[in-house]
Amino acid sequence: MLEKRRYRIKVLFAMLLVAAFPGPVAAEEDIDLANFSQPKMMRGLETGNFDYLELSEGLKTNIVGSDLRPRYLYAAFEAFKQFGANIPGDCWKLDKPGVSNGLLGKLVVTSASPEAVTNVLERLRDYAEAIQSGQPVSVLIDSSQRAGSIQSVDESAVYDMKVLLDSHDCESPVTKRVLDNIAAYANGWPGRLSPAEAARQAEEREKEALRQEKAQQLAFRDNARSRCIDQFSKTKLFDRENLCGCIVGALDTGGLSDAEWITLEGDFKEVVAISASHGDTSERVISCLAN
Structure with missing residues (x-):
């Protein structure tokens, strides 16, 4: 106990020194969670603290299950890949193998039936085709559309990935961390924490x-x-x-x-x-x- 107390005193002393003589600190990019349709989900992905991951109430869904977060993350990951494919740069590097299957596995576990999962995949495929054709769910992409008016889990995911890439490019630490944390969630790993978290x-x-x-x-x-x-x-x-x-x-x-x-x-x-x-x-x- 005495050694622990001495250690804590040293830690507190070091913190005082840092406060008194602060060194250069790299600026962390801001993310405005109010712009997203699912701010709690995005907070969890940006901070790496999965305790924050929570969907808003009242979202319409054609799948019955106790946990719709895997569905949101699956749709978000697929939407990000489609959006990223049309953005100059290295977005493709953020596509991590095994993520889709990992999320799909969680989706199956929380689903009422295989047919429900098939319906989800078909719906996401429709979104992907719309994005590829240059018409990525126009009502969602319209900047005048309020995030709060979105009513489905899939629409929320597509909308939020578009907002993310509109405000942060693929080289952004925020974007990289969000994708890393989708992969971490899919694989059951701890989240990658933001500096602030x-x-x-x-x-x-x-x-x-x-x-x-x-x-x-x-x-x-x-x-x-x-x-x-x-x-x-x-x-x-x-x-x-x-x-x-x-x-x-x-x-x-x-x-x-x-x-x-x-x-x-x-x-x-x-x-x-x-x-x-x-x-x-x-x-x-x-x-x-x-x-």
């Missing part, structure tokens, strides 16, 4: 570690106080609650190690030896008995 999660882990450390230290003191009360259970000379509160408070100022608190939890009689090894802590403990 990675920093947020690191901060949350540090907060949780500090919270657990604080809870542990409080538990040490509570347990020591309970053992102290038990130790003086046969005497009526003292108010045990106040006495033991005073003794534990005196010990708290002595900088006891975790191991020493654990020792007191097992046998409070060790308070004499332990307090004597911490400067004038023993004098403070004795003063509690005198009061």
Whole structure:
């Protein structure tokens, strides 16, 4: 525990140094989630945190299942490939093998029947043909069309990939991360975190570690106080609650190690030896008995 505490102090000190003397930081591209028909799905794909992946309620579908996210991602991946084929550059490099089959496998698992999956594939094929013919579902691509008016999972996916490629080219870290995370989801891998999400999660882990450390230290003191009360259970000379509160408070100022608190939890009689090894802590403990 003591080593962990020293490590955390070093980490916090390093964070203070970084804050005081910040170095050059590469600018992260912004993504305006409000432009997408499924902002929660896109947030999950952009950040790499799949806990965010959630479809809005009320989308029409011809497939029954508990999880429509694979369908959205399958349609999004197929639409991206079709859109990317008509964009100069290296969009083709983002087409990862096995993704379609991986998503299709998840789609079959959440489907009511093979016929339902066939219907989905036919619908997506129609979208692909429309895109290839230069008429990629015009009502969806019309910039005046509001994303909120889209009513099907497939339309949402096609729309969102068009919005993504209109605002970020295939060399964009955002686009690459979105495609990487579709592939990660398809293969059951952890998501590739954005810099902002990675920093947020690191901060949350540090907060949780500090919270657990604080809870542990409080538990040490509570347990020591309970053992102290038990130790003086046969005497009526003292108010045990106040006495033991005073003794534990005196010990708290002595900088006891975790191991020493654990020792007191097992046998409070060790308070004499332990307090004597911490400067004038023993004098403070004795003063509690005198009061």
